Amino acid sequence: MTLNDNLRIPDQVATRQLGGETVLLNLETGTYFGLDAVGSRFLELLERDGEMAAVHRAMLEEFDVAPEVLEADLLRLSEEMRAKGLLEAGS
Amino acid sequence: MRVTHAYRICDLVLTSNTALPELAPAKAFGAECRFELLPPGNAFAGDAEWFHQWTIGEDGEEEESREVWLRFARTGDGYLLRFPSCGDFLVSADAARIQCRPLPGTPGVTVRHLLLDQVIPLVLSRRERMVLHASAVVMGQGAVAFAGKTGQGKSTLAASLAREGCSLVSDDCLVLRTEDGGWKALPSYPGVRLWPSTAGEVLREDTPTAEVAHYTLKRRVSDTDVLPYASGPAPLRRLFFLGDDAGEVSFERLPPGRAFMALVEFAYNLDIQDTAFLRRQFDTVGRLTADVPAYAVHYPREFSALPAVREAILRHLEEDRSRDAE
Numbered sequence: 001m002t003l004n005d006n007l008r009i010p011d012q013v014a015t016r017q018l019g020g021e022t023v024l025l026n027l028e029t030g031t032y033f034g035l036d037a038v039g040s041r042f043l044e045l046l047e048r049d050g051e052m053a054a055v056h057r058a059m060l061e062e063f064d065v066a067p068e069v070l071e072a073d074l075l076r077l078s079e080e081m082r083a084k085g086l087l088e089a090g091s
Numbered sequence: 092m093r094v095t096h097a098y099r100i101c102d103l104v105l106t107s108n109t110a111l112p113e114l115a116p117a118k119a120f121g122a123e124c125r126f127e128l129l130p131p132g133n134a135f136a137g138d139a140e141w142f143h144q145w146t147i148g149e150d151g152e153e154e155e156s157r158e159v160w161l162r163f164a165r166t167g168d169g170y171l172l173r174f175p176s177c178g179d180f181l182v183s184a185d186a187a188r189i190q191c192r193p194l195p196g197t198p199g200v201t202v203r204h205l206l207l208d209q210v211i212p213l214v215l216s217r218r219e220r221m222v223l224h225a226s227a228v229v230m231g232q233g234a235v236a237f238a239g240k241t242g243q244g245k246s247t248l249a250a251s252l253a254r255e256g257c258s259l260v261s262d263d264c265l266v267l268r269t270e271d272g273g274w275k276a277l278p279s280y281p282g283v284r285l286w287p288s289t290a291g292e293v294l295r296e297d298t299p300t301a302e303v304a305h306y307t308l309k310r311r312v313s314d315t316d317v318l319p320y321a322s323g324p325a326p327l328r329r330l331f332f333l334g335d336d337a338g339e340v341s342f343e344r345l346p347p348g349r350a351f352m353a354l355v356e357f358a359y360n361l362d363i364q365d366t367a368f369l370r371r372q373f374d375t376v377g378r379l380t381a382d383v384p385a386y387a388v389h390y391p392r393e394f395s396a397l398p399a400v401r402e403a404i405l406r407h408l409e410e411d412r413s414r415d416a417e
Contacts, residue, residue, distance in 0.1 A: 018347030027366040034348035
């Protein structure tokens with residue numbers, strides 16, 4: 001996976017925001033997943049933009065973080081969420 | 092089936108062809124669920140699609156080596172709950188009928204325990220109740236719940252608080268419903284299940300107790316003069332998740348995400364593959380997380396520390412009420 005990928009939340013995944021955090025449920029597997037405030041912002045931007053590169057750019061403006069560190073963190077989180085069926089390739 | 096008895100458990104009116112002395116009688120009119128005890132016999136031999144199981148074993152033990160306690164299957168017209176060493180319970184798809192076929196030699200007291208403390212919570216979840224694996228008592232102006240894994244001290248804490256005058260709401264199956272914009276904790280049925288040593292320490296030595304099931308030494312304490320029982324639903328004020336065995340009592344406010352995950356872990360669900368139900372439960376747990384503050388409570392697991400734990404919980408609730416009032 002790279003920043004050139006597009007990702008989306010699959011239809012079978014339910015999400016809910018709770019006080020700045022987000023919980024997700026893959027209804028097909030029964031897998032629950034929690035995101036803290038930063039992870040929630042990532043998901044919010046991903047839902048808006050779809051493109052990982054756009055999310056990366058937006059978060060670089062919002063957070064005091066080195067580009068390569070943010071890229072590694074976003075790719076690691078995306079991989080983990082994809083493996084759990086909580087994200088899928090978008091168009 | 093000839094119905095001979097009617098009882099109330101939580102807000103469910105249950106008719107039964109056998110006596111269930113642990114429950115309070117009710118009028119059969121308006122019964123929502125029927126229980127039928129069948130003669131002992133062999134395990135259900137019809138088609139069954141097995142989809143889930145509960146196991147018991149040591150923490151960290153490999154799943155393969157753990158003992159299967161309960162297996163879940165779909166049948167043509169409902170669900171089969173199999174306790175491999177005790178018998179089968181068949182639950183209709185609408186959760187309005189329960190039948191039990193015990194294995195030969197399974198005592199009646201064990202059947203009743205499995206029905207009341209294992210099967211009914213699952214049936215209630217199927218009937219769209221929010222059911223938590225938690226004890227609860229009424230303290231002051233509302234109910235507080237204590238959720239935790241088996242053996243973490245839910246019953247001991249609830250019995251200790253009830254011994255000091257709090258009204259018992261549930262031992263380990265807490266049913267919640269929304270009412271007037273808030274959450275109400277519904278009394279389940281009187282009594283707690285305690286190890287004999289716990290009953291001796293927390294209650295009087297001469298407290299009458301009864302057998303729970305043939306496979307456990309735990310004893311049932313049902314005397315409402317010893318442990319007062321809540322007279323009706325009470326507003327739920329706090330959710331406490333039993334935490335570590337610590338040197339002193341402390342409370343840790345759980346962020347919403349952690350509270351949500353903890354609630355999901357302790358919520359009963361008969362069919363974990365029913366996606367429509369999972370979505371509804373997801374929304375319900377989300378609302379509960381948003382409405383009711385959740386804390387982890389860490390405390391010493393020693394009988395001598397229980398008075399201090401009780402005091403700390405009361406103080407914590409009082410301080411919270413003061414904060415809310417400001």
